[in-house]
Amino acid sequence: MxxxxxxxxxxxxxxxxxxxxxxxxxxxxxxxxxxxxxxxxxxxxxxxxxxxxxxxxxxxxxxxxxxxxxxxxxxxxxxxxxxxxxxxxxxxxxxxxxxxxxxxxxxxxxxxxxxxxxxxxxxxxxxxxxxxEQPLNPSGRSQIDGATEITDLDQTEANKALVEEFLTKSMIDHAEINITDYISPVTYLQHNPMVADGLEGFGAFMAEMAQKDISMNYAQVHQVIGEGNFVLTLSEGTLGDEPTAFYDLFRLEDGLIVEHWDVIAPMPGPDAAHNEAGKF
Incomplete structure (x- = not known):
């Protein structure tokens, strides 16, 4: 050459x-x-x-x-x-x-x-x-406040890969994982209306769900969209027995998830009004 x-x-x-x-x-x-x-x-x-x-x-x-x-x-x-x-x-x-x-x-x-x-x-x-829109969560956070600045554009693909692996292993396969390989043990800001900050808040929420015999299962991650430190995933699954669409937005720092927002909404059943394209 x-x-x-x-x-x-x-x-x-x-x-x-x-x-x-x-x-x-x-x-x-x-x-x-x-x-x-x-x-x-x-x-x-x-x-x-x-x-x-x-x-x-x-x-x-x-x-x-x-x-x-x-x-x-x-x-x-x-x-x-x-x-x-x-x-x-x-x-x-x-x-x-x-x-x-x-x-x-x-x-x-x-x-x-x-x-x-x-x-x-x-x-x-x-x-x-x-x-x-829901009231503030146990940590006083809303569904939309928090960081907005896009940084680390060179880490886009790595961040997308980490988030997709985390959801696949934890929410689809329900595999045993070291959660600190994915979520920061120091800072984890949570905007879900029901969940408090930190790994402790996430663990408490999942334990409460289990106590109430409510399962949350992801069946498929349809899209992984990323720009720098932000990654959005579009997934379908079930909450309890109800077909559900899960949209999760993650912010990452130094290769770990440090902030999370979501919109979790029921999907229309087969008898409900819907268009040809489907939810995803």
């Missing part, structure tokens, strides 16, 4: 991560602009600018296609009460995930994760999971 070829190969290799970052940033900006100019502005006509004609919709309450998306925007515009706070936004190539608080879907604000897939400059697919 000549020096010229070697240098060209190295240049391409170095450029690839930066190109991916640029695409992720562009997709993140597109999604935020789309949300601002359609949902928040109540502009039905703007939907065509940001959403693919054949958008795939995984929210079981809505149909696929752009006309259904226009219906959502029109409904929210007509209510006059819709508000949104976007607390965290992470992008992983063509996937953008938003951690949000919504008002206007009902009497109680909703906490949500919205996940979008971008293709050819438009939103082509959407997943979400929502739950009513």
């Amino acid at each position: 000549t020096m010229t070829t070697l240098m060209a190969t190295a240049a391409i290799a170095l450029a690839l991560p930066f190109a991916a970052l640029a695409d992720s940033d562009q997709n993140k900006a597109l999604v935020l602009e789309a949300l601002q100019n359609t949902l928040l502005a109540g502009d039905v006509d703007a939907v065509d600018d940001y959403f693919a004609t054949d958008i795939i919709q995984h929210n079981p309450m809505f149909d696929n296609g752009i006309e259904a998306q226009k219906g959502v925007v029109g409904f929210l515009a007509g209510s006059g009460d819709f508000k949104a706070d976007y607390i965290r936004v992470i992008a992983d190539d063509d996937i953008v995930a938003v951690h949000a608080r919504y008002e206007g879907f009902g009497e109680t604000p909703m906490i949500a994760f919205d996940v979008f897939r971008v293709e050819d400059g438009k939103i082509a697919e959407h997943w979400d999971n929502l739950i009513e």
Whole structure:
């Protein structure tokens, strides 16, 4: 291999991560602009600018296609009460995930994760999971407060791998693990409404669930989305006997989980209203 070829190969290799970052940033900006100019502005006509004609919709309450998306925007515009706070936004190539608080879907604000897939400059697919806002948890934390700064971009893939391994071993396989290989024994900030901080809080919650004979089982991790120190997973399983969607957001430091948010919501049964695409 000549020096010229070697240098060209190295240049391409170095450029690839930066190109991916640029695409992720562009997709993140597109999604935020789309949300601002359609949902928040109540502009039905703007939907065509940001959403693919054949958008795939995984929210079981809505149909696929752009006309259904226009219906959502029109409904929210007509209510006059819709508000949104976007607390965290992470992008992983063509996937953008938003951690949000919504008002206007009902009497109680909703906490949500919205996940979008971008293709050819438009939103082509959407997943979400929502739950009513709950009181502060035993450690005084809400479902949305906490760290927001994205750091450690060079650790994205390692962090994704650790989180996926943790969920697979602990929640799917129920294998015996050394939990401190995954969760920091020093700092573990918890935003689940029922769970206190620290490994002690997590252990106490799991013990209480066992005492009440309520099992929590993950069957499959469908997506692992990461940007730097944040990793979001989309999983399905059961809580008790009820089919459940688990969206978990983890923040990592030095290769360990130090903070956790989630939205855990029941999935519609086979007889409930749902669209063709399914929850995942």
